[in-house]
Amino acid sequence: MITNKDLANLMYPNITKSPCDYEKKYPERKLPEGAVVSRFAPSPTGFVHMGSLLTALVAAKVPKDTRGIFFLRIEDTDGKRKVENGIQGIIDDLVNFDIQIDEGVVSESEEKGKYGPYVQTRRKEIYDTYAKYMIENDLAYPCFCTEKELENIRDRQEKNKERIGYYGSFAKCRYLSIDEAYRRIKNGEKYVIRLKSPGNFNKKIEFNDLVRGKMVFPENDIDVILVKSDGIPVYHFAHVIDDHLMRTTHILRGEEWLSSTPVHLQLFEMLKFKAPRYAHLGLVMKIDEDGTRRKLSKRKDPEAAVSYYHERGIPAEAVKLYLMTLANSNFEEWLNQNIDKGIDDFTFNFKKMSMSGSLFDVEKLLNISRNYISRLSKEEVYRGLCAWALEFDNYFYNLIVKYKNYTLDILNIEREQKKPRKDYANYSEIKEQIFYMYDELYNPSDYEWGNISEKQEIIHILDVYMDNYFDVSDKDNWFNKIKELTDDLGYASNMKEYKINPHEYKGSVADISTVLRVAITSKCMTPDLYVIMKLLGKERIQTRLKLLKEKLSL
């Protein structure tokens, strides 16, 4: 007489441990009351997706608020998905966004923490042990159905408009005798292990989702696959075992998992594990060309990869601020009232999470970034700029290192005031905005002339200016001189008067200033000209004016 135990031994001859051993090895964590243990559990497909980053951010934030534990687990049970250096890519992204882990994977080969291994393919013996236990206790069974057979079942169900899946009378291997199963395995037939689901589709299962509230689903009655024919578990099985053994209290994941939660809850119960709390987060969406919403996709949307923002020099903190505004609807208002504080000072609340997926709005992100950078000190901007340039623009990096103090002064233009300028939304666009401050980068071919664009008039104005080069040691004094010059040239120095009677003048002091501005920087839109001239210095300005005059005279 062959028993389930014999079958289990045949399937797992080398497994001698029992679930008890693991229960002992991974005891309940000793943490303060209310502490949350959560995790980020991506599969190593190359890079972290914006939606995953949002999940990771929240999963890291909640333990921080509750003095709990946040860990990183790699879910690499699908060999086909694996990508070279995938683990490192994830770690790099987390480091770039300054999301710190208490436990888990820290490099391709290293881990920290007592509840590991934290890479699923390193946990095979654990899964084997539990799979064996489930066979022994008649909670699971081997299934020999081929892909073809499964397809046929499916076709039949579709044709008859029946519910799709391996359940009830469709689950034919469920009713195989132990003897037959034993014999077929002994013969070397391929098989998967399926859950012997005790569920009844007509009964309901309830659970409380942290963001969605009370959820009611039909019980799961599908004999889902637990272990693939290569002996590796599928997500459902690995999730339940891992998060139980790692003593995770809160599962934060994307909405796409919501409908498989009944399977997971069923597994937790069958294995006599205490079920964790679930929070299913709304997906991050994007509008397609045809106007429909869809999940932001790694393959189609370059802006889905978090590395995109790193490369563009958008400060990690700004990206996180933006994601927090998506994650908690009251965050933005809170931040505006507590402008000197950061994410760490804010208490996250599941109830303030949006249930529906939010559209990813790059404009808004850029705006948040612009505001964020405007609040930084010149040193902080300089540091961020250096870090970015070192990685992505070496020439510029060398330049700003060579002229460190000068660059600091440039970055400080109209910064240390109540309402600082908001010129930069990211580090990668700083160079194109201040290039004219560096002779090494200044080689203009286009001058953006304004109202005054006649060569003769420009030359005339520059001549008069150069003859009377005005001292820039005092701003009011300097500008008054400019006004005098304006009057002498027949332009209006008083803007109000000019606006009332524009026809009485050749132009205004604005036009004169523009000529000067363009002559010095080649741009008609710059920050305060006085500060720029002061920083550039008399010599450099005179050289530039002379050069321009020669060019115009040709």
Added chain:
RNA sequence: GGCCAGUUGGUGAAGUGGCUUAACACACUGCCCUUUCACGGCAGCAUUCAUGGAUUCGAAUUCCAUACUGGUCACCA
């Protein structure tokens, strides 16, 4: 198709029966400030909360139906 969820301006959203003639923020538009730009200030931008019914003195808020959108139904996670 089955199951589940969602639906408030161009966008993120506040809102849980009267305080809503629907907050706040982004975007947009106009004006003001101003030597340019940026900043800033002011004003405008949903007579209406997917649609239709019901409950109520009163509904964006409760109930029912319909529509639409999204998710899921793999030896993927």
